[in-house]
Amino acid sequence: MRHIHLQTTVGQAVAEHPDLARIFEHLQIDYCCGGRRTLGDALRERGLEPQTALRVLAASAGARFTHEADCARLTMPELLDHIECTHHGYLHEVLPRLVGLADKVVVAHGERHPELARLRELVRLFVDEMQDHLAREEAVLFPCLRELAGGRPGFWGGLEAPIQMMESEHDESGRTLREIRELTDGFQAPADACSSWRSLLQALAGIEFDTHLHVHKENNILFPRVREMLAERV
Ligand SMILES: [Fe+2]
Ligand SMILES: [Fe+2]
Known part of the structure:
Protein backbone atom coordinates (compact mmCIF):
# COMPACT_ATOMS: atom_id res chain seq x y z
CA MET A 1 0.00 0.00 0.00
CA ALA A 63 -9.35 -1.49 5.54
CA ARG A 64 -11.44 -2.40 2.52
CA PHE A 65 -15.08 -1.80 3.34
CA THR A 66 -16.52 -1.04 -0.10
CA HIS A 67 -16.23 -2.85 -3.39
CA GLU A 68 -14.97 0.13 -5.32
CA ALA A 69 -12.74 -1.00 -8.19
CA ASP A 70 -9.02 -0.46 -7.89
CA CYS A 71 -8.81 1.59 -11.10
CA ALA A 72 -5.19 2.64 -10.68
CA ARG A 73 -4.23 -1.00 -11.37
CA LEU A 74 -6.27 -1.35 -14.59
CA THR A 75 -4.83 -1.04 -18.09
CA MET A 76 -6.16 1.87 -20.14
CA PRO A 77 -8.63 -0.28 -22.18
CA GLU A 78 -9.82 -1.98 -18.96
CA LEU A 79 -10.26 1.43 -17.32
CA LEU A 80 -12.26 2.76 -20.30
CA ASP A 81 -14.49 -0.35 -20.25
CA HIS A 82 -14.95 -0.01 -16.51
CA ILE A 83 -15.97 3.68 -16.75
CA GLU A 84 -18.41 2.98 -19.58
CA CYS A 85 -19.98 -0.11 -18.02
CA THR A 86 -20.20 1.19 -14.47
CA HIS A 87 -20.74 4.94 -14.65
CA HIS A 88 -22.02 5.62 -18.18
CA GLY A 89 -24.25 2.53 -17.94
CA TYR A 90 -25.76 3.77 -14.66
CA LEU A 91 -26.38 7.27 -16.04
CA HIS A 92 -27.98 5.92 -19.25
CA GLU A 93 -30.39 4.05 -17.04
CA VAL A 94 -31.21 6.76 -14.50
CA LEU A 95 -31.07 10.05 -16.50
CA PRO A 96 -34.01 9.45 -18.90
CA ARG A 97 -36.54 9.07 -16.06
CA LEU A 98 -35.22 11.99 -14.03
CA VAL A 99 -36.86 14.85 -15.97
CA GLY A 100 -40.28 13.13 -15.95
CA LEU A 101 -39.95 12.62 -12.20
CA ALA A 102 -39.02 16.30 -11.63
CA ASP A 103 -42.00 17.40 -13.79
CA LYS A 104 -44.34 15.24 -11.73
CA VAL A 105 -43.06 16.70 -8.46
CA VAL A 106 -43.42 20.30 -9.72
CA VAL A 107 -47.01 19.67 -10.87
CA ALA A 108 -47.94 18.13 -7.52
CA HIS A 109 -46.08 20.45 -5.12
CA GLY A 110 -44.81 23.46 -7.10
CA GLU A 111 -47.47 25.81 -5.75
CA ARG A 112 -46.57 25.32 -2.11
CA HIS A 113 -42.85 24.84 -2.82
CA PRO A 114 -41.74 27.43 -5.39
CA GLU A 115 -38.07 26.30 -5.05
CA LEU A 116 -39.05 23.14 -6.97
CA ALA A 117 -39.20 25.09 -10.27
CA ARG A 118 -35.48 25.88 -9.92
CA LEU A 119 -34.79 22.26 -8.99
CA ARG A 120 -36.48 21.14 -12.21
CA GLU A 121 -34.39 23.62 -14.23
CA LEU A 122 -31.20 22.30 -12.66
CA VAL A 123 -32.23 18.69 -13.25
CA ARG A 124 -32.92 19.43 -16.94
CA LEU A 125 -29.61 21.26 -17.27
CA PHE A 126 -27.69 18.40 -15.64
CA VAL A 127 -29.42 15.74 -17.76
CA ASP A 128 -28.89 17.64 -21.06
CA GLU A 129 -25.25 18.44 -20.33
CA MET A 130 -24.41 14.97 -19.06
CA GLN A 131 -26.08 13.18 -21.97
CA ASP A 132 -24.08 15.30 -24.45
CA HIS A 133 -20.91 14.72 -22.46
CA LEU A 134 -21.37 10.92 -22.35
CA ALA A 135 -22.09 10.85 -26.08
CA ARG A 136 -18.89 12.76 -26.87
CA GLU A 137 -16.76 10.52 -24.67
CA GLU A 138 -18.28 7.34 -26.09
CA ALA A 139 -18.30 8.36 -29.76
CA VAL A 140 -15.09 10.39 -30.01
CA LEU A 141 -12.68 10.51 -27.08
CA PHE A 142 -12.75 6.95 -25.75
CA PRO A 143 -12.35 5.30 -29.20
CA CYS A 144 -9.30 7.57 -29.78
CA LEU A 145 -7.86 6.57 -26.40
CA ARG A 146 -8.31 2.86 -27.24
CA GLU A 147 -6.36 3.45 -30.45
CA LEU A 148 -3.66 5.39 -28.59
CA ALA A 149 -3.35 2.57 -26.03
CA GLY A 150 -3.15 0.05 -28.90
CA GLY A 151 -0.06 1.87 -30.22
CA ARG A 152 -1.74 3.10 -33.41
CA PRO A 153 0.07 6.01 -35.07
CA GLY A 154 -1.89 9.25 -35.23
CA PHE A 155 -1.91 12.97 -34.52
CA TRP A 156 -2.17 12.38 -30.78
CA GLY A 157 -1.06 15.90 -29.83
CA GLY A 158 -4.60 16.93 -30.85
CA LEU A 159 -6.03 15.04 -27.86
CA GLU A 160 -5.18 17.74 -25.33
CA ALA A 161 -7.99 20.08 -26.45
CA PRO A 162 -10.86 17.54 -26.14
CA ILE A 163 -9.49 16.39 -22.77
CA GLN A 164 -9.50 19.97 -21.49
CA MET A 165 -13.05 20.35 -22.78
CA MET A 166 -14.12 17.23 -20.85
CA GLU A 167 -12.44 18.59 -17.70
CA SER A 168 -14.28 21.89 -17.98
CA GLU A 169 -17.58 20.05 -18.53
CA HIS A 170 -16.84 18.04 -15.37
CA ASP A 171 -16.45 21.35 -13.51
CA GLU A 172 -19.81 22.52 -14.89
CA SER A 173 -21.66 19.36 -13.90
CA GLY A 174 -20.02 19.60 -10.46
CA ARG A 175 -21.36 23.16 -10.08
CA THR A 176 -24.88 22.10 -11.07
CA LEU A 177 -24.81 19.20 -8.58
CA ARG A 178 -23.59 21.52 -5.82
CA GLU A 179 -26.47 23.90 -6.47
CA ILE A 180 -28.90 20.94 -6.39
CA ARG A 181 -27.40 19.85 -3.05
CA GLU A 182 -27.79 23.36 -1.58
CA LEU A 183 -31.33 23.80 -2.90
CA THR A 184 -32.47 20.46 -1.45
CA ASP A 185 -30.63 20.91 1.84
CA GLY A 186 -28.42 17.90 1.17
CA PHE A 187 -31.14 15.85 -0.65
CA GLN A 188 -33.41 15.87 2.41
CA ALA A 189 -37.11 15.32 1.84
CA PRO A 190 -39.43 17.73 3.68
CA ALA A 191 -42.12 16.22 5.92
CA ASP A 192 -44.88 16.69 3.29
CA ALA A 193 -42.89 15.14 0.41
CA CYS A 194 -44.71 12.45 -1.60
CA SER A 195 -43.07 9.24 -2.77
CA SER A 196 -42.14 10.72 -6.20
CA TRP A 197 -40.37 13.62 -4.50
CA ARG A 198 -38.51 11.19 -2.22
CA SER A 199 -37.52 9.04 -5.22
CA LEU A 200 -36.26 12.14 -7.06
CA LEU A 201 -34.07 13.16 -4.11
CA GLN A 202 -32.81 9.62 -3.65
CA ALA A 203 -31.92 9.40 -7.35
CA LEU A 204 -30.14 12.77 -7.20
CA ALA A 205 -28.10 11.74 -4.14
CA GLY A 206 -27.07 8.54 -5.95
CA ILE A 207 -26.15 10.49 -9.07
CA GLU A 208 -24.05 12.93 -7.05
CA PHE A 209 -22.00 10.15 -5.43
CA ASP A 210 -21.62 8.23 -8.68
CA THR A 211 -20.60 11.38 -10.59
CA HIS A 212 -17.92 12.21 -8.01
CA LEU A 213 -16.37 8.75 -8.51
CA HIS A 214 -16.82 8.90 -12.28
CA VAL A 215 -15.17 12.32 -12.62
CA HIS A 216 -12.42 11.31 -10.19
CA LYS A 217 -11.55 8.28 -12.34
CA GLU A 218 -11.38 10.41 -15.49
CA ASN A 219 -9.70 13.54 -14.05
CA ASN A 220 -7.26 11.87 -11.65
CA ILE A 221 -6.51 8.47 -13.23
CA LEU A 222 -7.44 8.37 -16.93
CA PHE A 223 -6.41 11.84 -18.16
CA PRO A 224 -3.06 11.98 -16.29
CA ARG A 225 -2.25 8.57 -17.78
CA VAL A 226 -3.10 9.81 -21.29
CA ARG A 227 -0.91 12.89 -20.74
CA GLU A 228 1.96 10.65 -19.61
CA MET A 229 1.61 8.54 -22.76
CA LEU A 230 1.53 11.66 -24.92
CA ALA A 231 4.66 13.04 -23.22
CA GLU A 232 6.51 9.73 -23.83
CA ARG A 233 5.72 9.91 -27.55
CA VAL A 234 7.27 13.34 -28.01
FE1 LIG B 1 -17.37 9.62 -18.48
FE1 LIG C 1 -16.38 12.70 -18.35
Missing part, protein backbone atom coordinates in the same frame (compact mmCIF):
# COMPACT_ATOMS: atom_id res chain seq x y z
CA ARG A 2 1.34 3.42 -0.90
CA HIS A 3 1.84 5.83 1.93
CA ILE A 4 -0.27 8.99 1.99
CA HIS A 5 1.01 12.22 3.48
CA LEU A 6 -0.14 15.83 3.75
CA GLN A 7 1.42 16.76 0.39
CA THR A 8 -0.38 13.92 -1.45
CA THR A 9 -3.12 15.38 -3.62
CA VAL A 10 -6.66 14.42 -2.73
CA GLY A 11 -7.11 12.84 -6.18
CA GLN A 12 -3.94 10.72 -5.84
CA ALA A 13 -5.02 9.55 -2.38
CA VAL A 14 -8.34 8.24 -3.77
CA ALA A 15 -6.64 6.77 -6.85
CA GLU A 16 -4.34 4.76 -4.55
CA HIS A 17 -6.98 3.98 -1.92
CA PRO A 18 -10.44 3.91 -3.54
CA ASP A 19 -12.17 3.40 -0.19
CA LEU A 20 -11.23 6.93 0.82
CA ALA A 21 -13.90 8.20 -1.64
CA ARG A 22 -16.68 7.36 0.79
CA ILE A 23 -14.88 9.03 3.70
CA PHE A 24 -14.26 12.18 1.64
CA GLU A 25 -17.97 12.20 0.71
CA HIS A 26 -18.86 12.26 4.42
CA LEU A 27 -16.31 14.98 5.13
CA GLN A 28 -17.53 16.86 2.01
CA ILE A 29 -14.00 16.99 0.63
CA ASP A 30 -14.07 17.41 -3.16
CA TYR A 31 -11.83 14.66 -4.58
CA CYS A 32 -12.89 14.85 -8.24
CA CYS A 33 -12.80 18.38 -9.70
CA GLY A 34 -10.89 19.61 -6.63
CA GLY A 35 -8.57 16.59 -6.72
CA ARG A 36 -5.40 18.60 -7.29
CA ARG A 37 -5.38 20.17 -3.82
CA THR A 38 -3.14 18.61 -1.19
CA LEU A 39 -4.65 16.58 1.63
CA GLY A 40 -3.19 19.06 4.11
CA ASP A 41 -5.06 21.98 2.53
CA ALA A 42 -8.29 20.03 2.09
CA LEU A 43 -8.32 18.85 5.72
CA ARG A 44 -7.52 22.33 7.04
CA GLU A 45 -10.35 23.81 4.93
CA ARG A 46 -12.79 21.41 6.61
CA GLY A 47 -11.57 22.62 10.01
CA LEU A 48 -9.71 19.37 10.80
CA GLU A 49 -6.33 19.14 12.47
CA PRO A 50 -4.27 17.75 9.57
CA GLN A 51 -1.86 15.39 11.39
CA THR A 52 -4.56 13.70 13.46
CA ALA A 53 -6.98 13.47 10.52
CA LEU A 54 -4.22 12.01 8.35
CA ARG A 55 -3.57 9.22 10.86
CA VAL A 56 -7.28 8.33 10.83
CA LEU A 57 -7.34 8.38 7.02
CA ALA A 58 -4.21 6.23 6.73
CA ALA A 59 -5.74 3.65 9.10
CA SER A 60 -9.02 3.65 7.14
CA ALA A 61 -7.22 3.40 3.80
CA GLY A 62 -5.93 -0.06 4.71
